[in-house]
Amino acid sequence: MAAEQEFVERMFIFKFPTCTTKEEYNLEVPILIPFSGSTQELTQRLLSSFKLPCYIEKDLDQALKLFVDEETIKYYDDTSEKLIANARSADFEVEDVIKAWERAFKEETLEYAERRGASDEELFATVYHKLVHSPALEAILQVEHSYALAVRELTGQRDEQVSALTTKQTEEMSRAVEGVHVFRTEREINELAAQHFEDQNLLQGRWSSEVCALKQTQRREYRDWLVGLLEDHQASVSLPTPTNSPLASCPPKALHGSGNSQEEPESVPRLEESFTIHLGSQMKQMHNIRILSGDALDFCQVRLQNSGSLDPQPQRLQTALALYSNDLCGIVLLTDSHVGTYSGLTKELSTICEQSTEFHFPPIDDQLEKMREEVKEAVTWRNSHCHHEHLATLTSSEQQSRRSGTTKNLQTGDVYITTHSNLAEVHVVFHMVVDDSLKSNDINSRHPVILGLRNILKIACSHDITTLTLPVLLMHEMTEEMTVAWCTKRAELVFKCVKGFMIEMASWGGSELKNLQFLVPKGISEEVFQTLATMLPSIFRVSNPLVLKVSSTPHTPKTA
Template identity: 55%
Template sequence: MQFTEDKSRSRMTLRSAVPKTEQKPERKQPVQELPYIKYFGNIYYFTDSIDCAIYCDKILSQVDKTPGNTIIGFDMEWPFNFQTGSGKTALIQLSSTIYDCYLFHVTEFKKLPKALTELLSHSNVRLVGVNIKNDIHKLSRDFPGINSTAMLNNCIDLRTQANITLNCKQNWSMAKLVNHFLRMQINKDKRVRNSKWNVVPLNNAQKLYAAIDAYVRITLVEMGDKTKVFQYNYENNTVDICINIPFYDSVEELTYILIKRHDLPIYVDKDLIQKLSDFSLQCNLDYYDNSTTELINHSKLNAAEVEDIIKDWERLMREETADYGEKGCASDEELFATAYHKLVHSPALETMLQLEYMYAQTVRQRVNDKDQQIKSLSETQTDEMNKAVDRLEEDMTEAEINEIAARHFDDQTLLQVKLTSELETIKEAQRREYREWVMQMLEQNQANSSLPTPKNSPLAPVPPGPIRETKEDRRKILQSVVLEESFTIHLGSQLKQMHNIRILSADVMDFCAVNDNEQISDTTPQLLQTALGLYSNDLCGLVLMTDSVIGSRLTKDFTEICQRSTEFHFPHIDDQLEIISNTAKKYQMESCNNRNSSSKHLQPGDVYITRHSNLSQVHIIFHMVSDDSLRANDINSRHPVVLGLRNILKTACSNDITSLTIPLLLQYEMTEEMTVTWCAKRAELVFKCVKGFMIEMASWGGSDLKNLQFLLPQGISSDVFQSLTGMLPSIFKVSNPLILKSSSIVK
């Protein structure tokens, strides 16, 4: 369709892009199958009258500079109630171009800013809308001082123009106009359409809804500018056809279509081709000139946006083009990671582990001293408080006891802060010295193949002390005899993938804690596997069940293990948990409409990740939030925690985590309700779900999960353990070895 100036009416008329002779009924695509209109332009939202006036002045200045009339899409929103009827106008939407939409939230204005009223009644402004006259009348009733007469004289109702174009009398709505002329549909969500438009501020859904309403009005006008009418006179006949601009089709093909359609003689083809070519060329030039002028004017009004575009192009040129890329060196973290990876796969590995062990011994001693001092202070304060309570009826008052309790609390807090600060200072010093020593060792090793000896090197000969076995050590040895069984399975019917599965009964903290034996002065081999796989494609992960509060319950025990040695590669555990906590709070604020708004904590099935280099067997910890619903016997594959396992497997597959430990029963301790039937049902659920996730994982790409460990609670009976291991071959396809007996060998 097209807007043209009709001198006899001095109004804009709407012309169809299809000739009237061709406006025949045809089968159209159902409305529900049409694509939705999307808006990618700028949305400017104002709730203050001063800001509203400032931007209206900018639009007015552009209107004064533009020759001719300026088309502005116009719409309004207001709250509606079936009992009280229509409320006061709450929002005015204006769209002068397809790139910008201005939302003026006027619900709290007693009267409209003068700049806004001048813009709406400007002689060169043409407001375009649907049923726009009723909107103007309502606006004049809600806000005094509006020149409604000027607005009514300068408005364009798209319904009237559509009826003139199609030569019909139909009660058009904006949705029907978009369906018919743009072959698209507007998302008229009733939850947004009937929402509280008088509430400040609007949410993002309301802003987008309002912007699209104004955008489609100006889009219909823009579409009209893209059609031109070509006329060809032959004898007493005139041939009219509307052409979409810019025109890229074949002029020759269109010529012969016109000749056949209008029964023109064939010898007019050359003349028709020449005139049609000249017409399309001139229309294309005018179209591109107008488009370029509009872009330039838009850029002049938005100088800041032009600067942002220039910066984006500059950034893209640096990032994507080698010639213009910055010749920057690697960061300190990247250099240290490279140096560590080279040295850990060299003869320097033993020296590095010895130094780490020496640092860990120092930290563990400080932690033990800290715990001992706090314990001693607590015992002293307890004795003092007990004596004070015993003297309550003699010479001690309740106020004095409260003063003692307050003093005890202050002393405890002061001591903990003091000792924690000293411990953190030691860790930071160790971290700095260790990283400097690694870089120095790499340089000297590359220079003369010699390894520098660290200060207070553990390589100095130290006579080993006698190893004495205590009752505690004997108890740990007995408990360390864990129940375990391994399987090799195949997944897939054609492209088979092999995985190793291990079922074991152990304490989950055994995968994290480093065994500390003060009687052994030599380096511990427990961190060997962690060190070798730290910067590799074979990372180890562990699923740690926790509650909804970050830093409590199992997380607290896990944090204490992490704090018993220095973290040389990643942020300390407290820093990681603080970042996670802040991120969770931000996420909960943004998604409060989709989640339980009354909850201030994480929900079951949520997962957060911490990275570590000072644990015995794992690099990555998946902290999965759970609740008491896991104790029930009727959970299914749609339980949030089970779906959380799927997210964990997907993350592991995408980030080179090839070994993963999962609690098979989703519990770490045996309780009374965990009967044999309960354990079998829970294990079957986890087995089948994990199998499905692993099959799905094959299509995700990334690394294969080579080793999968199912962890059972420590202390589980051997009978239950055997029944659960016997269940696995019925769910997974186990690779059975071929046993060849000696008696069957043919000599």
Template identity: 45%
Template sequence: MTTESAQKVTKTFNYSFPTCTNKDVFFKLEVPVDIPYDGSSGELVQRIIKMFRIPVFLEDELNEKLSHFISEETKTFHNDRDEKLINQLKNGELNLEGIIKNWEKSFKDNVLEYAEQKGSSDEEVFAAAYHKLVHSPALDTIMQVESSYANTVMSMIDSRDDDTKKLTQRQTEEMEEKMRLLNTSTTEDDINALAAKHFEEQSVTSGRWESQLDALRHAQRAEHRAWIMSAIDDYQLNENATPSNSPLCTLPPELPPAVPAPPRLEESFTIHLGSQLKQTHNIRLLAADILDLCSVNRGDSGTWSRVQPALALYSSELSGVVLLAEHAPERSPLAERARRATEHHFPDVHLQLRDIADKVKEPAEARNKARGSSRSRALQPGDVFISRHSNLMDAHVVYHLLVDDDNINSGDITSRHPAILGLRNILKSASCNDVTSLAIPLLLRHDFTEEMTMSWCLRRAELVLKCVKGFMLETSAAGGTDLRTLTVLLPAAAPQLFQASGQLLTSIFRLASPVRHH
């Protein structure tokens, strides 16, 4: 905007009204008004009435005419100004760079004056530092530090389990001795008192170990964060150097050797989805315990290797796992596994699950009441709650799908079953939140039982695969992140079912390349 266009002009507002004694005689009023007028026309009317002692009954008429005058003159002012600017632009008379700089300065000044003064949070700063370091030569050092931390936690957990086992064995022997002497030198009251004593001992021991583990995790988390923030400063000074101030200098140089994992059945397919704009996806068929994907240590490598999850932690290529849940969030089978290593980036899994349980109570109970449900639990089959992790081998996000339903275990289900609809919601959530790799239990079961015949398993697998294919097409059409890798898991130790499921998968999805065996 030029200086000339920012100036105002003065226009004269004319108003006349008859005198009280002779209607043929008029008082004439001339008031200079700056256009554009920044104030209130109503306030200006009151000032005019008071200054010139105009009768009050003329207020409405004066207000209407003054408002109309200001409106029309403002339009004329803007039209004249804009026409002048357009002509200047056509003739090359405008300094565009100067106008842009003036607007930029005005915008910055306005933001500084009125915008909320908020900088990056500590979590955001730590995330940025960690992301930069794991994509630098410091990656190996970070992995070793986190590996040593995890082994320390696991060692304390092993000591806790051994202590608890010894206490349980001693208490069992004491109770058996009391029971042997029942009705001789021991009464039922003595046995009840001993049982109460044993319960108290177990509670004290459990509380003591849990307190020690919490203290260890808290200390490790604080030390890890302090080291990362110190290391990023050193790295930025010399980007080719690995941080030297590593906590490893105070730790044993050698880590316990890893136990080799048993071989597992696995097969990969590359497929195309879509009729016009085809999307390429990778599908893995895997026979394994799905909780192995939620482990904090892997036995098939020589070190506690979490390189790929660490590299993708603060990225748009996250990994997710669908874990079937039969209980409330705080009773998830994942909790104890995830706590075998300190969580350095998100709240502890117990805190996450307790927070979820608290937050879902009120809305879930309101929903159940509105639907006339008589269930005592807040969550129902098909509901999903999510936990976030940085210490698991194959998952940043765990989708806990509630399947507390007899039909999911024994009977045939349809595409409208709550568990299937829950899978649909999970795929939508994955698409909206940068989860590009997802693992699901193909049979919506984690283990085999006697009633799971070959025909039952293939019917269930066919339903799940067809529904998931439809959901992938649906989410792809809706936009968002494409699911690049879908892992479907079967319970381990089922070679015949694995082969039949592979043939079923190739018949449902369109293969883009030959099957690759591993």
């Protein structure tokens, strides 16, 4: 590993005369050598900071560049002479030098690195990937489904007791407030409220401990069962494994999921249109574009059957098959600047995730807690690198957002990610921060949320997310200000920006975004939906078949 760069301070002295008098001025500036910046930029900063005359700019730039070059050469010469002198004096141990070089090669060069075994998480991922592409898939899904039913039953009991306690406390508090100054004092009411709060915390804590213990037990039993299942199958038969599996390679067999494939009416979107488009100037790529109306959480909610059935939701089949693959699914959820499960869609998503055990990733609460710690470092870094010159290039609304009190939290357009394996049709959730500025009708392509969509598409392209669902109106619910003109203008902006991002995405490398789903809020009128669906093929290039007419009479080409 390279040692930290050491610097020395050298005084730069520059003398220049004035135009009106014969006086000579001295400019003395300390400079760290080696100097890693630009001498031209430093020259302009000196001229601006000390209000120096403009006619010395050329001479100052040349003198500064010459000074930096000479002092840098002198610095490296002195450093080399010290090293040579130390080598001649033999004040160091040769064995220490050899060990330092050996350690550096092992840490920096893969060829010389120590061979380390796979971690427990990597081994479990390999076991799951092998079994899920085998005839054991149906058994795996049924076990996961039975575990989810057990968690659902326990959380249902918790909700019932919490609701009953809340109702009881509400009645007690109502009677106490009605009797204030009669048979109750204000102090007794405050003590009663404190007691109610303590009882709620105790009940919530007890049930949270039971749910957490059940999930940990299920997670441990599930992993042990999968490892034992793989050992049993390897001892009896050889399971088919995909060619991209890290284990034995043999082509996968066709697998047909069983169970009830009929979805509940709530999960079926009312309105839907699909298109196939080609994007690109020379090497055109084909994409499937879909616009549909519905609730964003319908893609996350796993709708369990009654306790007497072990048939999982059909969407879980594809989600399980693609979990450890290069064909992941993602969705964009709009949230506020606070990282947590206290309100909004993030709270509803946390409730959905809580209904079943997460076997492959940390629970969503742990992911968000880790994200809160990382956000503090990211915000501190951004505040220290945010310059007033950058604010001058933003619009007035963006400047107000940057100068607002959200400097301690995330800002509009920021995105954080959570990963899941227990949702219906989603592996990756992009939580994008939004604010009330999206309700206006004058946002443009430089709005932070639009730039956030670009970052999301770039992440999807770089991390094998080939199916992405995003809100085309940048809203999850219909409101009064969302008129027909408002919806049309907003959808046109998002369509055109996403199209440009997808064309740009082709130069980023990585995987292709095969399926892109534009989600409009549930409850949108059919007329507005048809307007947006008609606009989509006019903005994107839709693949139309070429119809050729066959004639019985041969046509002879004309000669000139």
